[in-house]
Amino acid sequence: MEQNIKLTKLAKCAGCGAKVGPGVLMGLLEGLKTHTDENLLVGFDKSDDAAVYQLSEELALVQTVDFFPPIADDPYTFGQIAAANALSDIYAMGGEPKLALNLLCVPEDMPKDAVHALLLGGYDKAYEAGAIITGGHSIFDEEPKYGLCVTGFVHPEKLITNSGAKPGDILLLTKPLGSGILTTADKAGLLGSKERAKMHGIMATLNKSARDAMVKYRVHACTDVTGFGLLGHLLELAQGSNVSVELITARIGLYDKVLEFSAKGILPGGLFRNLSFAQALVDCGKTDPALLNVLYDPQTSGGLLMAVHPDDANALLAELLSCVPLAQQIGVVKEACEKRIYLN
Numbered sequence: 001m002e003q004n005i006k007l008t009k010l011a012k013c014a015g016c017g018a019k020v021g022p023g024v025l026m027g028l029l030e031g032l033k034t035h036t037d038e039n040l041l042v043g044f045d046k047s048d049d050a051a052v053y054q055l056s057e058e059l060a061l062v063q064t065v066d067f068f069p070p071i072a073d074d075p076y077t078f079g080q081i082a083a084a085n086a087l088s089d090i091y092a093m094g095g096e097p098k099l100a101l102n103l104l105c106v107p108e109d110m111p112k113d114a115v116h117a118l119l120l121g122g123y124d125k126a127y128e129a130g131a132i133i134t135g136g137h138s139i140f141d142e143e144p145k146y147g148l149c150v151t152g153f154v155h156p157e158k159l160i161t162n163s164g165a166k167p168g169d170i171l172l173l174t175k176p177l178g179s180g181i182l183t184t185a186d187k188a189g190l191l192g193s194k195e196r197a198k199m200h201g202i203m204a205t206l207n208k209s210a211r212d213a214m215v216k217y218r219v220h221a222c223t224d225v226t227g228f229g230l231l232g233h234l235l236e237l238a239q240g241s242n243v244s245v246e247l248i249t250a251r252i253g254l255y256d257k258v259l260e261f262s263a264k265g266i267l268p269g270g271l272f273r274n275l276s277f278a279q280a281l282v283d284c285g286k287t288d289p290a291l292l293n294v295l296y297d298p299q300t301s302g303g304l305l306m307a308v309h310p311d312d313a314n315a316l317l318a319e320l321l322s323c324v325p326l327a328q329q330i331g332v333v334k335e336a337c338e339k340r341i342y343l344n
């Protein structure tokens with residue numbers, strides 16, 4: 001392998017775009033016997049971001065794992081993004097990450113300094129998050145993959161699931177959308193270096209600040225927007241909470257050039273898996289088709305999507321504006337209706 005290695009050339013799908021689609025996943029998990037335990041507060045039947053197990057009246061353990069093929073050519077950048085993405089599921093539950101284990105797949109001939117840079121990216125992000133990487137597991141694989149298994153903690157009463165949204169809640173989002181489409185454009189050589197650097201910077205940004213702000217307010221539900229796209233994750237939140245939601249699509253912030261690429265049909269495969277999962281329960285109104293694509297676009301290391309008590313929404317939004325990549329108020333939670341998501 002050449003020294004100037006292009007990691008994304010070794011990957012069939014980039015980042016969370018490689019995730020098994022939500023509908024397919026449900027089929028694969030069907031019929032598996034799940035065991036119950038009174039201390040298991042969130043298990044795998046809830047389509048939530050992480051599992052939560054109560055240890056005492058004041059402490060619950062939060063556990064998650066995430067890994068994927070290269071989303072960036074530069075190994076250090078890829079390591080940072082993969083780690084930020086894995087840590088995010090702990091933040092989405094209102095928790096704080098403490099321990100992490102590396103999951104690493106590398107081609108046998110991948111240069112040692114590239115592997116080292118990749119791992120360093122992960123270590124640096126974990127350190128920034130206040131977590132310690134204590135080990136891991138590595139195997140040889142033609143396609144590189146990297147991620148973390150993360151353990152965190154949360155006070156059981158401060159736990160935020162994706163199933164507590166209430167009618168009247170305001171929906172906030174903390175990063176722009178479109179990283180799947182931009183990565184696809186980048187693989188085709190269509191993305192400028194400025195746009196690429198901006199996207200990588202935002203994907204590598206921890207959702208820590210968003211979480212730290214969130215836990216000070218009455219946030220009833222939260223999830224992070226990753227592989228299933230905004231509408232896939234929002235649908236899980238709406239179904240889990242037994243509510244419907246209305247999105248003001250003009251308020252949703254996108255990365256530069258995303259609409260342009262979307263209109264030209266430069267779209268990742270995962271987008272269509274998300275669309276077929278969610279579309280029956282989405283009333284898309286008069287939404288422009290190019291924008292609709294973006295709402296289904298699989299995100300890697302996307303922002304937190306929160307449903308907050310209406311009286312706290314302005315204060316939380318004001319706080320988020322100073323500490324997250326893009327704080328946006330994108331919609332409102334309604335009583336359950338025929339469809340789960342209404343686009344305006």
Ligand code: CO
Nearest residue numbers: 049089224226
């Ligand atoms: Co998640």
Ligand code: CO
Nearest residue numbers: 049065066089
């Ligand atoms: Co995840």
Ligand code: CO
Nearest residue numbers: 135136137138
């Ligand atoms: Co092992």
